[in-house]
Amino acid sequence: MLFNSLGFILFFIVVLALYHSRVLQWQQKKVMLLAASYIFYGLWNPLLVLILWFSTIVDWLVGNAMFKTEDVKRRKLLLLASICVNLGFLAFFKYGNFLVDNFAYIVSFFGVEFTPLKADIILPMGISFYTFQSMSYSIDIYRKQIKPAEKFTDFALYVTFFPQLVAGPIVRASFLLGQFVKPVKVSVEQFYWGLLMLTFGVFQKVVLADVILADVADKVFSAGAGLNPLDAWVGVLAFSGQIFFDFSGYSTCAIAIALTLGFVIPENFKSPYAAIGFSDFWQRWHISLSSWLRDYLYIPLGGNRLGLTRTHINLMITMTLGGLWHGASWNFVVWGGLHGLFLILERFFRARINFKINIWNGLVLALLTFVCINITWVFFRADTFTAAIDLLAAMFLLGGEGKMVLQQLAIAKVGVLMLGLTAAHWYMRERSLRSVIECTPSWLLGVIWAIMIVSLVIAQGMGQQFLYFQF
Numbered sequence: 001m002l003f004n005s006l007g008f009i010l011f012f013i014v015v016l017a018l019y020h021s022r023v024l025q026w027q028q029k030k031v032m033l034l035a036a037s038y039i040f041y042g043l044w045n046p047l048l049v050l051i052l053w054f055s056t057i058v059d060w061l062v063g064n065a066m067f068k069t070e071d072v073k074r075r076k077l078l079l080l081a082s083i084c085v086n087l088g089f090l091a092f093f094k095y096g097n098f099l100v101d102n103f104a105y106i107v108s109f110f111g112v113e114f115t116p117l118k119a120d121i122i123l124p125m126g127i128s129f130y131t132f133q134s135m136s137y138s139i140d141i142y143r144k145q146i147k148p149a150e151k152f153t154d155f156a157l158y159v160t161f162f163p164q165l166v167a168g169p170i171v172r173a174s175f176l177l178g179q180f181v182k183p184v185k186v187s188v189e190q191f192y193w194g195l196l197m198l199t200f201g202v203f204q205k206v207v208l209a210d211v212i213l214a215d216v217a218d219k220v221f222s223a224g225a226g227l228n229p230l231d232a233w234v235g236v237l238a239f240s241g242q243i244f245f246d247f248s249g250y251s252t253c254a255i256a257i258a259l260t261l262g263f264v265i266p267e268n269f270k271s272p273y274a275a276i277g278f279s280d281f282w283q284r285w286h287i288s289l290s291s292w293l294r295d296y297l298y299i300p301l302g303g304n305r306l307g308l309t310r311t312h313i314n315l316m317i318t319m320t321l322g323g324l325w326h327g328a329s330w331n332f333v334v335w336g337g338l339h340g341l342f343l344i345l346e347r348f349f350r351a352r353i354n355f356k357i358n359i360w361n362g363l364v365l366a367l368l369t370f371v372c373i374n375i376t377w378v379f380f381r382a383d384t385f386t387a388a389i390d391l392l393a394a395m396f397l398l399g400g401e402g403k404m405v406l407q408q409l410a411i412a413k414v415g416v417l418m419l420g421l422t423a424a425h426w427y428m429r430e431r432s433l434r435s436v437i438e439c440t441p442s443w444l445l446g447v448i449w450a451i452m453i454v455s456l457v458i459a460q461g462m463g464q465q466f467l468y469f470q471f
Helices: 006-019 026-042 046-068 072-108 127-142 152-160 173-180 188-221 229-260 287-301 308-326 330-352 359-381 385-395 408-427 433-438 442-458
Strands: none
Touching: 006 026, 026 046, 026 152, 046 072, 046 127, 046 152, 072 127, 127 152, 127 173, 127 287, 152 173, 188 229, 188 385, 188 408, 188 442, 229 359, 229 385, 229 408, 287 308, 308 330, 330 359, 330 385, 359 385, 359 408
């Protein structure tokens, strides 16, 4: 069920009506939300709910068992069980065919002919997100940073909470579980703010990502070799905007829906295209994933505590695995590896060049960061490694004058929208969306809200599945 669908609107209205009614008590409301979350997820494929149940039950039992014992060996074995179950599901469903194909490729170098059968594996929607979220609960209990949830239904709701179940943000148990303990009251202002943000999130996804940018990006990335440099850059910029509006739109919807129910979900994006450097970028882009990788992978590997060489190795391992988390493809590995390389280069230059960032050199560095980010997006979006190289060749004038596949109107709309996006990110760099909206006259806010609603009505039926659903 997509946030940008009529089916979800009807589903959401029913959930809101039941949740805010006086008929249900607090525990009953939570059970209703849990049931609604399973319905929301099961409408894609009911059988895949079984995997979600199994992972939830395992981590619930493991968490309680770890909390009750002080035996170090037993605690480690229990944690290992949780990690193996969660990563085992992820490895099988997401990387099974990828691993088999690469095994066949490797053994072929030794003269062994091995043609694997292609397994028809259905990738469970959002498995990368809910396995990381559930696994972090077990790890935090092992580290004695949190206590287990008092009720199984609270923990199950934490794992399956439908607003952020499929594509995040990845929320820590310490942040969300406590909100389920006592009844919450939703103020009129909070409900109003949630509806406004929900409209904005869907608007980002349907109008900006799908209607304006998706077609341009698709044309360029499917054009093959020999593209005109201008078309190549416009296509990459279109995808850069598309993936931001798509994923930020989903995160905004998730935060907004939770608000209408009285719950708070942390921000996942903070003007990432105004980042000055790659470390700044990863503090602004997909914040829940970058902080997860930092706390559960980078720091346990040693972080920056074991010397410069080890720090660089840890960065590269973390970012490469972060790339692989996005998909079973070497393109994603390269994408993550490039981010790791850029982070290492950034550390190298910062250690040797000491200067204070001001408005002018900040703009230059932000532009350089943005260009490098767009280079990495080529590998993220291209279907094959060869296609990515061909597109990069066109971007950097290595493919001749090339063919043109975009009309002037398409180039203009991408240019205007991306210029506006980067300018907005720079303006919002140290501001929050809420603070800006609170300073906006109510009549102007009403006009903007109405424009978004009218645009969504005009674009009805043109919305596509969220990009991060495939991860």
